[in-house]
Amino acid sequence: MNMANEVLEITEFTRIYLAIFYSAVAAFYTVRIILMKRSNAGEIIFPGKRFCSTWWNHISFRFFRATIWLVCLCRLFLPAVDNYLGIVESLQMKAVILTGIVLLTLGFISTIMIHYKLGKQWRSGIDPNGPSELVSNGWYRYSRNPMFVCVAIAQFGFFLAMPSLFSLVCLMIGLYTLNSQALAEEKHLFILYPREYKDYCSHVRRWI
Structure with missing residues (x-):
């Protein structure tokens, strides 16, 4: 089998895999949130005040997660969608x-795993x-x-699985929102646990 056929086969496999994968992601978060709301008898989604930085992070992440899912579904039934995604041909390799x-x-x-x-x-x-309590x-x-590190790894994986300008934009915005949200959450934890969190930060890195 020549390289062109290998790329074609893995691309077709990826169409199916990504559509199923992101459908499973959507189902997981939907069910998880519904069950947790019932179990906790309270709200578990806190985007922040409208138009604040964390609100924009929340909206941006939800928008691109939904867009990725829809694009992957469309690619499954309409392969011609690839013509509009800016596929990076030099990265269209099986490996x-x-x-x-x-x-x-x-x-x-x-x-x-971290969720549970x-x-x-x-x-x-x-x-x-x-x-x-402070989890350490x-x-x-x-x-x-x-959790943000794992999401970033998954987002980078998406770019490689479907190398394109579209997935690159999703990656860049995803990394930006993850970093912005991490900074906001750390600021919140410094207020709640000033001494404990300062000590924790002194020996554990923000990312890896």
């Missing part, structure tokens, strides 16, 4: 695409009344923002 799929999958699986490790403490955004064990022994 690159497979690496992207692996990173995308591992990033999401790791994110799920946090349990009822997990929140989307900054809860003005929380968290009830498990994944948080190695990074102050392990």
Whole structure:
């Protein structure tokens, strides 16, 4: 089998995989949030005041997550959509695409693991009344923002799995919003746990 056929086959596989993958992501977060709201009997989504930086982070991330899902679904049924995504032909290689799929999958699986490790403490955004305790064990022994690191890995994997100007824009905006949100959340934790969080920051890096 020549290289052109290999790329064609992996591209067709990726169309199916990405459509299923992002549908599973959408289903996971929808079910997870519904169940947690019932379990906690309260709100768990905190975008912040309208038009503040964290609100824009929340809106941007939701918009691009929904857009990625829709694009992946459209690619499955309408392959010609690729003509409008700015595909980077130099990265259309089997090894690159497979690496992207692996990173995308591992990033999401790791994110799920952290979700369940946090349990009822997990929140989307900054809860003005929380968290009830500073989490510094498990994944948080190695990074102050392990969930964001895993999301960033998954986003980079998406770029490699579907190398294009579209996925590059999604990656850049995703990294920017993750960094902006991390800074806002750390500021909140400094207020809640001034001494404890300062000590924690002194020996654990923001990312990796």
